[in-house]
Amino acid sequence: MLRQDLCWQAVTKRDHAQDGRFYFGVVTTGVYCNPSCPARRAKRENVRFYETPEAAEHDGLRACLRCRPGTQPGDDPRAKRIQAVVEYIEHHSQGKLTLDSLARIAGLSPFHLQRKFKASVGVSPRQYLDACRLRAFKSELRSGEGLLESVWAAGFGSTSRVYERGGSKLGLTPSQYRSGAEAVEISYLTMSTRLDLLMIAATDRGLCFVQFGENEAAMEEALRKEYPKASLRRVRETEAGQLQAWAGTIRDYLNGKQPDLSLPADIRATAFQTRVWNFLRSIPSGEVRSYAAVAAGMGQPQAVRAVASACARNPVALLIPCHRVIRGTGDPGGYRWGLERKQALLEMERERAAPNRG
Ligand SMILES: [Zn+2]
Structure with a gap:
Protein backbone atom coordinates (compact mmCIF):
# COMPACT_ATOMS: atom_id res chain seq x y z
CA MET A 1 0.00 0.00 0.00
CA LEU A 2 1.20 3.50 -0.82
CA ARG A 3 1.43 6.02 1.99
CA GLN A 4 -0.52 8.95 0.55
CA ASP A 5 1.11 11.61 2.72
CA LEU A 6 4.65 10.46 1.87
CA CYS A 7 3.80 10.24 -1.80
CA TRP A 8 2.45 13.77 -1.80
CA GLN A 9 5.56 14.97 0.01
CA ALA A 10 7.76 13.35 -2.67
CA VAL A 11 5.65 14.93 -5.40
CA THR A 12 5.85 18.43 -3.93
CA LYS A 13 9.64 18.04 -3.55
CA ARG A 14 9.96 16.54 -7.06
CA ASP A 15 11.99 13.75 -5.43
CA HIS A 16 13.95 11.88 -8.14
CA ALA A 17 14.72 9.05 -5.71
CA GLN A 18 11.04 8.08 -5.78
CA ASP A 19 10.82 7.77 -9.58
CA GLY A 20 9.77 4.26 -10.52
CA ARG A 21 8.47 3.56 -7.01
CA PHE A 22 5.13 5.16 -7.62
CA TYR A 23 3.32 7.41 -10.08
CA PHE A 24 0.90 10.23 -9.58
CA GLY A 25 -2.07 11.08 -11.73
CA VAL A 26 -4.01 14.32 -12.03
CA VAL A 27 -7.70 13.74 -12.60
CA THR A 28 -8.33 17.19 -14.04
CA THR A 29 -5.78 16.80 -16.83
CA GLY A 30 -5.97 13.02 -17.26
CA VAL A 31 -2.19 12.65 -17.09
CA TYR A 32 0.09 10.60 -14.87
CA CYS A 33 3.71 11.44 -14.03
CA ASN A 34 6.87 10.47 -12.21
CA PRO A 35 7.21 12.12 -8.79
CA SER A 36 10.04 14.28 -10.16
CA CYS A 37 8.12 15.60 -13.18
CA PRO A 38 9.03 19.26 -13.74
CA ALA A 39 5.50 20.24 -14.79
CA ARG A 40 3.49 22.58 -12.59
CA ARG A 41 1.85 20.88 -9.62
CA ALA A 42 -1.87 20.29 -9.44
CA LYS A 43 -3.98 20.78 -6.32
CA ARG A 44 -3.75 17.94 -3.82
CA GLU A 45 -7.44 17.04 -4.14
CA ASN A 46 -6.99 16.30 -7.86
CA VAL A 47 -4.00 13.99 -7.38
CA ARG A 48 -4.10 10.17 -7.12
CA PHE A 49 -1.21 7.77 -6.53
CA TYR A 50 -0.48 4.51 -8.33
CA GLU A 51 2.02 1.71 -7.86
CA THR A 52 2.39 1.02 -11.57
CA PRO A 53 1.85 2.83 -14.89
CA GLU A 54 -0.69 0.10 -15.73
CA ALA A 55 -2.77 0.99 -12.68
CA ALA A 56 -2.80 4.64 -13.74
CA GLU A 57 -3.77 3.71 -17.28
CA HIS A 58 -6.48 1.43 -15.95
CA ASP A 59 -7.90 4.57 -14.32
CA GLY A 60 -8.07 6.22 -17.75
CA LEU A 61 -4.92 8.33 -17.38
CA ARG A 62 -2.32 8.85 -20.08
CA ALA A 63 1.46 9.06 -19.69
CA CYS A 64 2.90 12.57 -19.39
CA LEU A 65 5.01 13.55 -22.38
CA ARG A 66 7.51 15.52 -20.34
CA CYS A 67 8.63 12.96 -17.77
CA ARG A 68 7.62 9.82 -19.70
CA PRO A 69 6.69 7.72 -16.68
CA GLY A 70 7.50 4.04 -17.03
CA THR A 71 10.52 4.61 -19.26
CA GLN A 72 14.11 5.19 -18.31
CA PRO A 73 15.69 8.31 -19.73
CA GLY A 74 18.31 7.59 -22.36
CA ASP A 75 17.79 3.88 -22.17
CA ASP A 76 14.38 3.14 -23.57
CA PRO A 77 14.67 -0.34 -25.09
CA ARG A 78 11.46 0.18 -27.06
CA ALA A 79 12.86 3.32 -28.68
CA LYS A 80 15.99 1.39 -29.66
CA ARG A 81 13.97 -1.39 -31.22
CA ILE A 82 11.93 1.11 -33.23
CA GLN A 83 15.13 2.80 -34.34
CA ALA A 84 16.41 -0.58 -35.57
CA VAL A 85 13.24 -0.99 -37.63
CA VAL A 86 13.60 2.51 -39.09
CA GLU A 87 17.15 1.71 -40.18
CA TYR A 88 16.12 -1.63 -41.60
CA ILE A 89 13.39 -0.04 -43.70
CA GLU A 90 15.81 2.59 -45.00
CA HIS A 91 18.31 -0.03 -46.12
CA HIS A 92 15.82 -2.50 -47.56
CA SER A 93 13.16 -0.27 -49.04
CA GLN A 94 13.66 -1.70 -52.54
CA GLY A 95 12.80 -5.20 -51.39
CA LYS A 96 9.59 -6.73 -50.18
CA LEU A 97 8.95 -5.87 -46.55
CA THR A 98 6.04 -7.14 -44.54
CA LEU A 99 4.78 -5.97 -41.19
CA ASP A 100 5.44 -9.46 -39.84
CA SER A 101 9.09 -9.37 -40.87
CA LEU A 102 9.54 -5.93 -39.30
CA ALA A 103 7.79 -7.07 -36.15
CA ARG A 104 10.29 -9.93 -35.83
CA ILE A 105 13.16 -7.46 -36.03
CA ALA A 106 11.60 -5.34 -33.30
CA GLY A 107 10.73 -8.36 -31.18
CA LEU A 108 7.19 -7.05 -30.93
CA SER A 109 3.85 -8.30 -32.19
CA PRO A 110 2.77 -6.70 -35.49
CA PHE A 111 0.04 -4.88 -33.58
CA HIS A 112 2.43 -3.38 -31.06
CA LEU A 113 5.05 -2.53 -33.65
CA GLN A 114 2.40 -0.59 -35.58
CA ARG A 115 1.43 1.38 -32.50
CA LYS A 116 4.93 2.02 -31.14
CA PHE A 117 6.27 2.92 -34.54
CA LYS A 118 3.52 5.48 -35.10
CA ALA A 119 4.00 6.87 -31.64
CA SER A 120 7.72 7.42 -32.06
CA VAL A 121 8.07 8.13 -35.78
CA GLY A 122 4.73 9.83 -36.40
CA VAL A 123 3.68 7.71 -39.38
CA SER A 124 3.04 4.00 -39.87
CA PRO A 125 5.81 1.61 -41.04
CA ARG A 126 3.92 1.38 -44.36
CA GLN A 127 3.94 5.16 -44.85
CA TYR A 128 7.57 5.31 -43.87
CA LEU A 129 8.43 2.62 -46.42
CA ASP A 130 6.44 4.43 -49.11
CA ALA A 131 8.34 7.60 -48.36
CA CYS A 132 11.71 5.81 -48.62
CA ARG A 133 10.70 4.28 -51.95
CA LEU A 134 9.53 7.60 -53.29
CA ARG A 135 12.73 9.28 -52.25
CA ALA A 136 14.73 6.67 -54.12
CA PHE A 137 12.43 6.90 -57.12
CA LYS A 138 12.70 10.66 -57.08
CA SER A 139 16.47 10.72 -57.13
CA GLU A 140 16.30 8.65 -60.31
CA LEU A 141 13.71 10.80 -62.01
CA ARG A 142 14.73 14.40 -61.67
CA SER A 143 12.11 15.87 -63.93
CA GLY A 144 9.04 14.18 -62.51
CA GLU A 145 8.38 16.50 -59.57
CA GLY A 146 4.72 17.23 -60.31
CA LEU A 147 3.86 13.62 -60.94
CA LEU A 148 5.75 12.45 -57.88
CA GLU A 149 4.05 14.89 -55.60
CA SER A 150 0.73 13.57 -56.83
CA VAL A 151 1.85 10.03 -56.13
CA TRP A 152 2.96 11.10 -52.70
CA ALA A 153 -0.38 12.71 -52.00
CA ALA A 154 -1.98 9.48 -53.13
CA GLY A 155 -0.02 7.67 -50.44
CA PHE A 156 -1.99 9.51 -47.79
CA GLY A 157 -5.37 9.53 -49.44
CA SER A 158 -6.14 10.34 -52.99
CA THR A 159 -5.13 13.35 -55.02
CA SER A 160 -8.67 14.11 -56.00
CA ARG A 161 -9.59 14.15 -52.34
CA VAL A 162 -6.86 16.69 -51.65
CA TYR A 163 -8.27 19.01 -54.29
CA GLU A 164 -11.84 18.35 -53.32
CA ARG A 165 -11.18 19.18 -49.70
CA GLY A 166 -8.75 21.94 -50.54
CA GLY A 167 -11.58 24.04 -51.90
CA SER A 168 -13.63 24.07 -48.75
CA LYS A 169 -13.22 26.95 -46.37
CA LEU A 170 -13.98 26.31 -42.77
CA GLY A 171 -14.72 29.75 -41.49
CA LEU A 172 -11.20 31.05 -41.22
CA THR A 173 -11.52 34.77 -41.82
CA PRO A 174 -8.31 36.53 -40.88
CA SER A 175 -8.65 40.20 -40.06
CA GLN A 258 -14.14 15.82 -30.19
CA PRO A 259 -13.15 14.95 -33.76
CA ASP A 260 -12.11 18.34 -34.96
CA LEU A 261 -12.09 21.99 -34.05
CA SER A 262 -13.99 24.42 -36.19
CA LEU A 263 -13.89 27.35 -33.80
CA PRO A 264 -13.74 30.89 -35.21
CA ALA A 265 -10.30 32.41 -35.57
CA ASP A 266 -9.48 36.12 -35.68
CA ILE A 267 -5.89 36.34 -36.77
CA ARG A 268 -3.58 38.51 -38.80
CA ALA A 269 -2.30 36.88 -41.94
CA THR A 270 -0.80 37.60 -45.30
CA ALA A 271 -2.75 36.47 -48.35
CA PHE A 272 -0.41 33.51 -48.78
CA GLN A 273 -0.68 32.47 -45.13
CA THR A 274 -4.46 32.65 -45.41
CA ARG A 275 -4.40 30.19 -48.29
CA VAL A 276 -2.03 27.80 -46.52
CA TRP A 277 -3.97 27.93 -43.29
CA ASN A 278 -7.29 27.39 -45.01
CA PHE A 279 -5.81 24.40 -46.77
CA LEU A 280 -4.53 22.97 -43.49
CA ARG A 281 -8.01 23.25 -42.03
CA SER A 282 -9.22 20.97 -44.82
CA ILE A 283 -6.93 18.08 -43.81
CA PRO A 284 -9.15 15.62 -41.96
CA SER A 285 -8.28 14.64 -38.42
CA GLY A 286 -6.38 11.34 -38.41
CA GLU A 287 -4.64 12.10 -41.70
CA VAL A 288 -1.39 13.85 -42.61
CA ARG A 289 0.00 15.57 -45.69
CA SER A 290 3.53 16.37 -46.74
CA TYR A 291 4.58 20.02 -47.12
CA ALA A 292 4.93 19.27 -50.83
CA ALA A 293 1.41 17.84 -51.04
CA VAL A 294 0.02 20.98 -49.39
CA ALA A 295 1.90 23.18 -51.85
CA ALA A 296 0.70 21.04 -54.77
CA GLY A 297 -2.86 20.99 -53.43
CA MET A 298 -2.83 24.79 -53.36
CA GLY A 299 -1.72 24.78 -56.99
CA GLN A 300 1.76 26.10 -56.11
CA PRO A 301 4.01 23.03 -56.14
CA GLN A 302 7.13 25.23 -55.95
CA ALA A 303 6.08 26.83 -52.67
CA VAL A 304 7.13 23.99 -50.34
CA ARG A 305 9.42 26.14 -48.21
CA ALA A 306 6.89 28.94 -47.98
CA VAL A 307 4.30 26.40 -46.82
CA ALA A 308 6.67 25.16 -44.11
CA SER A 309 7.30 28.70 -42.99
CA ALA A 310 3.57 29.51 -42.85
CA CYS A 311 3.12 26.40 -40.71
CA ALA A 312 5.85 27.60 -38.36
CA ARG A 313 4.09 30.96 -37.94
CA ASN A 314 0.68 29.53 -37.11
CA PRO A 315 -0.62 31.57 -34.14
CA VAL A 316 -3.48 29.21 -33.29
CA ALA A 317 -2.33 25.66 -32.61
CA LEU A 318 -4.96 22.93 -33.14
CA LEU A 319 -7.45 25.33 -34.81
CA ILE A 320 -5.13 25.46 -37.77
CA PRO A 321 -3.83 21.89 -37.65
CA CYS A 322 -0.26 22.51 -38.78
CA HIS A 323 0.64 19.34 -36.84
CA ARG A 324 -0.94 17.37 -39.72
CA VAL A 325 1.82 18.41 -42.09
CA ILE A 326 4.95 16.24 -42.14
CA ARG A 327 8.01 15.96 -44.34
CA GLY A 328 7.77 14.08 -47.64
CA THR A 329 10.31 11.61 -46.29
CA GLY A 330 7.86 10.47 -43.65
CA ASP A 331 9.95 12.29 -41.05
CA PRO A 332 7.51 14.21 -38.81
CA GLY A 333 9.33 17.47 -39.52
CA GLY A 334 9.20 20.37 -37.11
CA TYR A 335 6.49 21.82 -34.92
CA ARG A 336 6.32 25.27 -33.45
CA TRP A 337 5.42 23.77 -30.07
CA GLY A 338 7.82 20.80 -30.06
CA LEU A 339 7.97 17.48 -31.83
CA GLU A 340 6.71 15.52 -28.83
CA ARG A 341 3.47 17.44 -28.88
CA LYS A 342 3.12 17.02 -32.63
CA GLN A 343 3.55 13.28 -32.37
CA ALA A 344 1.17 13.04 -29.45
CA LEU A 345 -1.50 14.97 -31.37
CA LEU A 346 -1.11 12.81 -34.47
CA GLU A 347 -1.27 9.65 -32.39
CA MET A 348 -4.38 10.87 -30.57
CA GLU A 349 -6.11 11.76 -33.84
CA ARG A 350 -5.23 8.45 -35.45
CA GLU A 351 -6.51 6.51 -32.49
CA ARG A 352 -9.70 8.50 -32.58
CA ALA A 353 -10.13 8.05 -36.32
CA ALA A 354 -9.53 4.30 -36.21
CA PRO A 355 -10.04 3.02 -32.69
CA ASN A 356 -10.19 -0.62 -33.76
CA ARG A 357 -7.28 -0.67 -36.12
CA GLY A 358 -3.65 -1.03 -35.00
ZN1 LIG B 1 5.08 14.47 -16.06
Whole structure:
Protein backbone atom coordinates (compact mmCIF):
# COMPACT_ATOMS: atom_id res chain seq x y z
CA MET A 1 0.00 0.00 0.00
CA LEU A 2 1.20 3.50 -0.82
CA ARG A 3 1.43 6.02 1.99
CA GLN A 4 -0.52 8.95 0.55
CA ASP A 5 1.11 11.61 2.72
CA LEU A 6 4.65 10.46 1.87
CA CYS A 7 3.80 10.24 -1.80
CA TRP A 8 2.45 13.77 -1.80
CA GLN A 9 5.56 14.97 0.01
CA ALA A 10 7.76 13.35 -2.67
CA VAL A 11 5.65 14.93 -5.40
CA THR A 12 5.85 18.43 -3.93
CA LYS A 13 9.64 18.04 -3.55
CA ARG A 14 9.96 16.54 -7.06
CA ASP A 15 11.99 13.75 -5.43
CA HIS A 16 13.95 11.88 -8.14
CA ALA A 17 14.72 9.05 -5.71
CA GLN A 18 11.04 8.08 -5.78
CA ASP A 19 10.82 7.77 -9.58
CA GLY A 20 9.77 4.26 -10.52
CA ARG A 21 8.47 3.56 -7.01
CA PHE A 22 5.13 5.16 -7.62
CA TYR A 23 3.32 7.41 -10.08
CA PHE A 24 0.90 10.23 -9.58
CA GLY A 25 -2.07 11.08 -11.73
CA VAL A 26 -4.01 14.32 -12.03
CA VAL A 27 -7.70 13.74 -12.60
CA THR A 28 -8.33 17.19 -14.04
CA THR A 29 -5.78 16.80 -16.83
CA GLY A 30 -5.97 13.02 -17.26
CA VAL A 31 -2.19 12.65 -17.09
CA TYR A 32 0.09 10.60 -14.87
CA CYS A 33 3.71 11.44 -14.03
CA ASN A 34 6.87 10.47 -12.21
CA PRO A 35 7.21 12.12 -8.79
CA SER A 36 10.04 14.28 -10.16
CA CYS A 37 8.12 15.60 -13.18
CA PRO A 38 9.03 19.26 -13.74
CA ALA A 39 5.50 20.24 -14.79
CA ARG A 40 3.49 22.58 -12.59
CA ARG A 41 1.85 20.88 -9.62
CA ALA A 42 -1.87 20.29 -9.44
CA LYS A 43 -3.98 20.78 -6.32
CA ARG A 44 -3.75 17.94 -3.82
CA GLU A 45 -7.44 17.04 -4.14
CA ASN A 46 -6.99 16.30 -7.86
CA VAL A 47 -4.00 13.99 -7.38
CA ARG A 48 -4.10 10.17 -7.12
CA PHE A 49 -1.21 7.77 -6.53
CA TYR A 50 -0.48 4.51 -8.33
CA GLU A 51 2.02 1.71 -7.86
CA THR A 52 2.39 1.02 -11.57
CA PRO A 53 1.85 2.83 -14.89
CA GLU A 54 -0.69 0.10 -15.73
CA ALA A 55 -2.77 0.99 -12.68
CA ALA A 56 -2.80 4.64 -13.74
CA GLU A 57 -3.77 3.71 -17.28
CA HIS A 58 -6.48 1.43 -15.95
CA ASP A 59 -7.90 4.57 -14.32
CA GLY A 60 -8.07 6.22 -17.75
CA LEU A 61 -4.92 8.33 -17.38
CA ARG A 62 -2.32 8.85 -20.08
CA ALA A 63 1.46 9.06 -19.69
CA CYS A 64 2.90 12.57 -19.39
CA LEU A 65 5.01 13.55 -22.38
CA ARG A 66 7.51 15.52 -20.34
CA CYS A 67 8.63 12.96 -17.77
CA ARG A 68 7.62 9.82 -19.70
CA PRO A 69 6.69 7.72 -16.68
CA GLY A 70 7.50 4.04 -17.03
CA THR A 71 10.52 4.61 -19.26
CA GLN A 72 14.11 5.19 -18.31
CA PRO A 73 15.69 8.31 -19.73
CA GLY A 74 18.31 7.59 -22.36
CA ASP A 75 17.79 3.88 -22.17
CA ASP A 76 14.38 3.14 -23.57
CA PRO A 77 14.67 -0.34 -25.09
CA ARG A 78 11.46 0.18 -27.06
CA ALA A 79 12.86 3.32 -28.68
CA LYS A 80 15.99 1.39 -29.66
CA ARG A 81 13.97 -1.39 -31.22
CA ILE A 82 11.93 1.11 -33.23
CA GLN A 83 15.13 2.80 -34.34
CA ALA A 84 16.41 -0.58 -35.57
CA VAL A 85 13.24 -0.99 -37.63
CA VAL A 86 13.60 2.51 -39.09
CA GLU A 87 17.15 1.71 -40.18
CA TYR A 88 16.12 -1.63 -41.60
CA ILE A 89 13.39 -0.04 -43.70
CA GLU A 90 15.81 2.59 -45.00
CA HIS A 91 18.31 -0.03 -46.12
CA HIS A 92 15.82 -2.50 -47.56
CA SER A 93 13.16 -0.27 -49.04
CA GLN A 94 13.66 -1.70 -52.54
CA GLY A 95 12.80 -5.20 -51.39
CA LYS A 96 9.59 -6.73 -50.18
CA LEU A 97 8.95 -5.87 -46.55
CA THR A 98 6.04 -7.14 -44.54
CA LEU A 99 4.78 -5.97 -41.19
CA ASP A 100 5.44 -9.46 -39.84
CA SER A 101 9.09 -9.37 -40.87
CA LEU A 102 9.54 -5.93 -39.30
CA ALA A 103 7.79 -7.07 -36.15
CA ARG A 104 10.29 -9.93 -35.83
CA ILE A 105 13.16 -7.46 -36.03
CA ALA A 106 11.60 -5.34 -33.30
CA GLY A 107 10.73 -8.36 -31.18
CA LEU A 108 7.19 -7.05 -30.93
CA SER A 109 3.85 -8.30 -32.19
CA PRO A 110 2.77 -6.70 -35.49
CA PHE A 111 0.04 -4.88 -33.58
CA HIS A 112 2.43 -3.38 -31.06
CA LEU A 113 5.05 -2.53 -33.65
CA GLN A 114 2.40 -0.59 -35.58
CA ARG A 115 1.43 1.38 -32.50
CA LYS A 116 4.93 2.02 -31.14
CA PHE A 117 6.27 2.92 -34.54
CA LYS A 118 3.52 5.48 -35.10
CA ALA A 119 4.00 6.87 -31.64
CA SER A 120 7.72 7.42 -32.06
CA VAL A 121 8.07 8.13 -35.78
CA GLY A 122 4.73 9.83 -36.40
CA VAL A 123 3.68 7.71 -39.38
CA SER A 124 3.04 4.00 -39.87
CA PRO A 125 5.81 1.61 -41.04
CA ARG A 126 3.92 1.38 -44.36
CA GLN A 127 3.94 5.16 -44.85
CA TYR A 128 7.57 5.31 -43.87
CA LEU A 129 8.43 2.62 -46.42
CA ASP A 130 6.44 4.43 -49.11
CA ALA A 131 8.34 7.60 -48.36
CA CYS A 132 11.71 5.81 -48.62
CA ARG A 133 10.70 4.28 -51.95
CA LEU A 134 9.53 7.60 -53.29
CA ARG A 135 12.73 9.28 -52.25
CA ALA A 136 14.73 6.67 -54.12
CA PHE A 137 12.43 6.90 -57.12
CA LYS A 138 12.70 10.66 -57.08
CA SER A 139 16.47 10.72 -57.13
CA GLU A 140 16.30 8.65 -60.31
CA LEU A 141 13.71 10.80 -62.01
CA ARG A 142 14.73 14.40 -61.67
CA SER A 143 12.11 15.87 -63.93
CA GLY A 144 9.04 14.18 -62.51
CA GLU A 145 8.38 16.50 -59.57
CA GLY A 146 4.72 17.23 -60.31
CA LEU A 147 3.86 13.62 -60.94
CA LEU A 148 5.75 12.45 -57.88
CA GLU A 149 4.05 14.89 -55.60
CA SER A 150 0.73 13.57 -56.83
CA VAL A 151 1.85 10.03 -56.13
CA TRP A 152 2.96 11.10 -52.70
CA ALA A 153 -0.38 12.71 -52.00
CA ALA A 154 -1.98 9.48 -53.13
CA GLY A 155 -0.02 7.67 -50.44
CA PHE A 156 -1.99 9.51 -47.79
CA GLY A 157 -5.37 9.53 -49.44
CA SER A 158 -6.14 10.34 -52.99
CA THR A 159 -5.13 13.35 -55.02
CA SER A 160 -8.67 14.11 -56.00
CA ARG A 161 -9.59 14.15 -52.34
CA VAL A 162 -6.86 16.69 -51.65
CA TYR A 163 -8.27 19.01 -54.29
CA GLU A 164 -11.84 18.35 -53.32
CA ARG A 165 -11.18 19.18 -49.70
CA GLY A 166 -8.75 21.94 -50.54
CA GLY A 167 -11.58 24.04 -51.90
CA SER A 168 -13.63 24.07 -48.75
CA LYS A 169 -13.22 26.95 -46.37
CA LEU A 170 -13.98 26.31 -42.77
CA GLY A 171 -14.72 29.75 -41.49
CA LEU A 172 -11.20 31.05 -41.22
CA THR A 173 -11.52 34.77 -41.82
CA PRO A 174 -8.31 36.53 -40.88
CA SER A 175 -8.65 40.20 -40.06
CA GLN A 176 -6.75 42.80 -41.94
CA TYR A 177 -3.25 43.08 -40.63
CA ARG A 178 -3.53 45.43 -37.72
CA SER A 179 0.21 46.06 -37.21
CA GLY A 180 -0.45 45.90 -33.50
CA ALA A 181 -1.88 49.40 -33.63
CA GLU A 182 -5.52 48.85 -32.97
CA ALA A 183 -6.69 48.85 -29.38
CA VAL A 184 -8.72 45.69 -29.43
CA GLU A 185 -9.71 43.94 -26.26
CA ILE A 186 -8.34 40.45 -25.91
CA SER A 187 -9.32 38.11 -23.10
CA TYR A 188 -7.15 35.14 -22.30
CA LEU A 189 -6.82 32.18 -19.99
CA THR A 190 -4.34 29.40 -19.30
CA MET A 191 -5.39 25.79 -18.94
CA SER A 192 -3.47 22.63 -18.01
CA THR A 193 -3.67 19.90 -20.60
CA ARG A 194 -1.94 16.58 -21.14
CA LEU A 195 0.47 18.46 -23.41
CA ASP A 196 1.34 20.94 -20.67
CA LEU A 197 -0.05 24.47 -20.40
CA LEU A 198 -2.17 25.92 -23.16
CA MET A 199 -2.89 29.63 -23.39
CA ILE A 200 -5.88 30.68 -25.43
CA ALA A 201 -6.87 34.26 -26.20
CA ALA A 202 -9.65 35.80 -28.24
CA THR A 203 -11.12 39.02 -29.51
CA ASP A 204 -14.89 39.30 -29.70
CA ARG A 205 -14.66 37.79 -33.21
CA GLY A 206 -12.68 34.66 -32.54
CA LEU A 207 -9.55 33.04 -31.16
CA CYS A 208 -6.36 34.91 -31.93
CA PHE A 209 -3.80 32.99 -29.88
CA VAL A 210 -3.72 29.27 -29.03
CA GLN A 211 -0.29 28.18 -27.91
CA PHE A 212 1.38 25.56 -25.79
CA GLY A 213 4.05 26.38 -23.26
CA GLU A 214 5.59 25.44 -19.97
CA ASN A 215 5.75 28.80 -18.31
CA GLU A 216 2.78 31.08 -17.84
CA ALA A 217 4.79 34.30 -17.62
CA ALA A 218 6.63 33.56 -20.87
CA MET A 219 3.35 32.80 -22.62
CA GLU A 220 1.83 36.07 -21.43
CA GLU A 221 4.85 37.87 -22.75
CA ALA A 222 4.48 36.17 -26.14
CA LEU A 223 0.83 37.22 -26.24
CA ARG A 224 1.72 40.81 -25.35
CA LYS A 225 4.42 40.85 -28.01
CA GLU A 226 1.98 39.57 -30.61
CA TYR A 227 -0.64 42.22 -29.72
CA PRO A 228 1.32 45.11 -28.18
CA LYS A 229 -1.51 47.68 -28.39
CA ALA A 230 -4.35 45.44 -27.29
CA SER A 231 -5.79 45.62 -23.82
CA LEU A 232 -5.37 42.16 -22.35
CA ARG A 233 -7.82 40.82 -19.83
CA ARG A 234 -7.13 37.62 -17.95
CA VAL A 235 -10.15 35.45 -17.18
CA ARG A 236 -10.53 32.29 -15.14
CA GLU A 237 -11.30 28.97 -16.76
CA THR A 238 -14.02 28.44 -14.17
CA GLU A 239 -15.94 31.63 -14.96
CA ALA A 240 -18.71 31.50 -17.52
CA GLY A 241 -18.15 33.07 -20.93
CA GLN A 242 -17.42 32.54 -24.60
CA LEU A 243 -13.70 31.99 -24.07
CA GLN A 244 -14.34 29.36 -21.42
CA ALA A 245 -16.78 27.58 -23.75
CA TRP A 246 -14.11 27.50 -26.44
CA ALA A 247 -11.62 26.23 -23.83
CA GLY A 248 -14.03 23.40 -23.06
CA THR A 249 -14.28 22.42 -26.73
CA ILE A 250 -10.48 22.44 -27.03
CA ARG A 251 -10.17 20.31 -23.90
CA ASP A 252 -12.63 17.76 -25.30
CA TYR A 253 -10.66 17.68 -28.52
CA LEU A 254 -7.35 17.10 -26.70
CA ASN A 255 -8.97 14.30 -24.73
CA GLY A 256 -10.03 12.62 -27.96
CA LYS A 257 -13.74 13.30 -27.41
CA GLN A 258 -14.14 15.82 -30.19
CA PRO A 259 -13.15 14.95 -33.76
CA ASP A 260 -12.11 18.34 -34.96
CA LEU A 261 -12.09 21.99 -34.05
CA SER A 262 -13.99 24.42 -36.19
CA LEU A 263 -13.89 27.35 -33.80
CA PRO A 264 -13.74 30.89 -35.21
CA ALA A 265 -10.30 32.41 -35.57
CA ASP A 266 -9.48 36.12 -35.68
CA ILE A 267 -5.89 36.34 -36.77
CA ARG A 268 -3.58 38.51 -38.80
CA ALA A 269 -2.30 36.88 -41.94
CA THR A 270 -0.80 37.60 -45.30
CA ALA A 271 -2.75 36.47 -48.35
CA PHE A 272 -0.41 33.51 -48.78
CA GLN A 273 -0.68 32.47 -45.13
CA THR A 274 -4.46 32.65 -45.41
CA ARG A 275 -4.40 30.19 -48.29
CA VAL A 276 -2.03 27.80 -46.52
CA TRP A 277 -3.97 27.93 -43.29
CA ASN A 278 -7.29 27.39 -45.01
CA PHE A 279 -5.81 24.40 -46.77
CA LEU A 280 -4.53 22.97 -43.49
CA ARG A 281 -8.01 23.25 -42.03
CA SER A 282 -9.22 20.97 -44.82
CA ILE A 283 -6.93 18.08 -43.81
CA PRO A 284 -9.15 15.62 -41.96
CA SER A 285 -8.28 14.64 -38.42
CA GLY A 286 -6.38 11.34 -38.41
CA GLU A 287 -4.64 12.10 -41.70
CA VAL A 288 -1.39 13.85 -42.61
CA ARG A 289 0.00 15.57 -45.69
CA SER A 290 3.53 16.37 -46.74
CA TYR A 291 4.58 20.02 -47.12
CA ALA A 292 4.93 19.27 -50.83
CA ALA A 293 1.41 17.84 -51.04
CA VAL A 294 0.02 20.98 -49.39
CA ALA A 295 1.90 23.18 -51.85
CA ALA A 296 0.70 21.04 -54.77
CA GLY A 297 -2.86 20.99 -53.43
CA MET A 298 -2.83 24.79 -53.36
CA GLY A 299 -1.72 24.78 -56.99
CA GLN A 300 1.76 26.10 -56.11
CA PRO A 301 4.01 23.03 -56.14
CA GLN A 302 7.13 25.23 -55.95
CA ALA A 303 6.08 26.83 -52.67
CA VAL A 304 7.13 23.99 -50.34
CA ARG A 305 9.42 26.14 -48.21
CA ALA A 306 6.89 28.94 -47.98
CA VAL A 307 4.30 26.40 -46.82
CA ALA A 308 6.67 25.16 -44.11
CA SER A 309 7.30 28.70 -42.99
CA ALA A 310 3.57 29.51 -42.85
CA CYS A 311 3.12 26.40 -40.71
CA ALA A 312 5.85 27.60 -38.36
CA ARG A 313 4.09 30.96 -37.94
CA ASN A 314 0.68 29.53 -37.11
CA PRO A 315 -0.62 31.57 -34.14
CA VAL A 316 -3.48 29.21 -33.29
CA ALA A 317 -2.33 25.66 -32.61
CA LEU A 318 -4.96 22.93 -33.14
CA LEU A 319 -7.45 25.33 -34.81
CA ILE A 320 -5.13 25.46 -37.77
CA PRO A 321 -3.83 21.89 -37.65
CA CYS A 322 -0.26 22.51 -38.78
CA HIS A 323 0.64 19.34 -36.84
CA ARG A 324 -0.94 17.37 -39.72
CA VAL A 325 1.82 18.41 -42.09
CA ILE A 326 4.95 16.24 -42.14
CA ARG A 327 8.01 15.96 -44.34
CA GLY A 328 7.77 14.08 -47.64
CA THR A 329 10.31 11.61 -46.29
CA GLY A 330 7.86 10.47 -43.65
CA ASP A 331 9.95 12.29 -41.05
CA PRO A 332 7.51 14.21 -38.81
CA GLY A 333 9.33 17.47 -39.52
CA GLY A 334 9.20 20.37 -37.11
CA TYR A 335 6.49 21.82 -34.92
CA ARG A 336 6.32 25.27 -33.45
CA TRP A 337 5.42 23.77 -30.07
CA GLY A 338 7.82 20.80 -30.06
CA LEU A 339 7.97 17.48 -31.83
CA GLU A 340 6.71 15.52 -28.83
CA ARG A 341 3.47 17.44 -28.88
CA LYS A 342 3.12 17.02 -32.63
CA GLN A 343 3.55 13.28 -32.37
CA ALA A 344 1.17 13.04 -29.45
CA LEU A 345 -1.50 14.97 -31.37
CA LEU A 346 -1.11 12.81 -34.47
CA GLU A 347 -1.27 9.65 -32.39
CA MET A 348 -4.38 10.87 -30.57
CA GLU A 349 -6.11 11.76 -33.84
CA ARG A 350 -5.23 8.45 -35.45
CA GLU A 351 -6.51 6.51 -32.49
CA ARG A 352 -9.70 8.50 -32.58
CA ALA A 353 -10.13 8.05 -36.32
CA ALA A 354 -9.53 4.30 -36.21
CA PRO A 355 -10.04 3.02 -32.69
CA ASN A 356 -10.19 -0.62 -33.76
CA ARG A 357 -7.28 -0.67 -36.12
CA GLY A 358 -3.65 -1.03 -35.00
ZN1 LIG B 1 5.08 14.47 -16.06
